[in-house]
Amino acid sequence: MTDKRGLFITFEGCDGSGKSTQASLFIAQLQQSGFTVTALRDPGANAISERIRAILLDRQHTEMSPWSELLLYEAARAQMVAQQIKPALEENRIVVCDRFFDSTTAYQGYGRQLDLQLVEAANRMGSGGLLPDLTCIIDADPRLIRKRIVKRLGGADRMESAGLAFQERVRQGYLRIAEAEPLRVALIPGDRSIAEIQRHIWQLFVSRFQRILTGRDLGEGEI
Ligand SMILES: Nc1ncnc2c1ncn2[C@@H]1O[C@H](COP(=O)(O)OP(=O)(O)O)[C@@H](O)[C@H]1O
Numbered sequence: 001m002t003d004k005r006g007l008f009i010t011f012e013g014c015d016g017s018g019k020s021t022q023a024s025l026f027i028a029q030l031q032q033s034g035f036t037v038t039a040l041r042d043p044g045a046n047a048i049s050e051r052i053r054a055i056l057l058d059r060q061h062t063e064m065s066p067w068s069e070l071l072l073y074e075a076a077r078a079q080m081v082a083q084q085i086k087p088a089l090e091e092n093r094i095v096v097c098d099r100f101f102d103s104t105t106a107y108q109g110y111g112r113q114l115d116l117q118l119v120e121a122a123n124r125m126g127s128g129g130l131l132p133d134l135t136c137i138i139d140a141d142p143r144l145i146r147k148r149i150v151k152r153l154g155g156a157d158r159m160e161s162a163g164l165a166f167q168e169r170v171r172q173g174y175l176r177i178a179e180a181e182p183l184r185v186a187l188i189p190g191d192r193s194i195a196e197i198q199r200h201i202w203q204l205f206v207s208r209f210q211r212i213l214t215g216r217d218l219g220e221g222e223i
């Protein structure tokens with residue numbers, strides 16, 4: 001560990017909760033405030049991890065075992081941590097990542113109901129022990145998310161009831177994570193407008209890391 005260190009911020013939540021929308025608004029606001037930001041998505045963000053992402057998201061891979069799925073997520077993450085996150089933090093950058101290991105806890109642990117202790121051990125391997133400084137979980141009822149999707153697709157309802165039960169377990173998993181780690185994890189109500197949620201996240205960031213915003217260098221070990 002070096003003394004110099006940037007900031008690592010992750011966005012989490014169910015599919016369609018608004019993570020990517022909020023992550024890009026947050027990144028734009030950071031850049032407007034003069035920060036150098038490294039924007040990543042997990043899985044992905046480099047050649048090796050993007051190839052693993054393509055394997056994970058391929059709808060034809062219906063035979064994928066849940067353990068294979070878990071380990072592929074961790075493999076993609078390990079590469080991103082080594083190749084991108086750690087070097088960026090050492091350069092005092094702010095790293096913003098769309099999903100990180102809390103997704104694995106919520107989806108593979110709570111959603112697929114794999115042994116939570118094993119999932120957590122795998123997470124430690126995939127992340128190399130790196131913890132986000134702040135994790136914003138955008139919490140929204142899967143039924144509200146479904147309504148948004150239906151509205152966007154003009155009446156189509158592609159989410160099946162089994163899908164809804166899975167998303168509900170994932171949501172409960174996220175709520176447990178937020179409860180267990182209140183210092184690292186902030187639960188952001190996702191049933192507001194995009195602008196309101198954006199303001200909420202920015203205020204949270206400003207209040208947590210005020211010293212950075214008032215002109216101190218990043219990474220002096222006081223953040
Ligand atoms: N607060 C919100 N209110 C209404 N619609 C939203 C809100 N946040 C996001 N959306 C819309 O919902 C969809 C999913 O958002 P997205 O950011 O892609 O979610 P995620 O990355 O969590 O899957 C997008 O069409 C987006 O414009």
Ligand SMILES: [Mg+2]
Pocket residue numbers: 019020021098
């Ligand atoms: Mg997204």
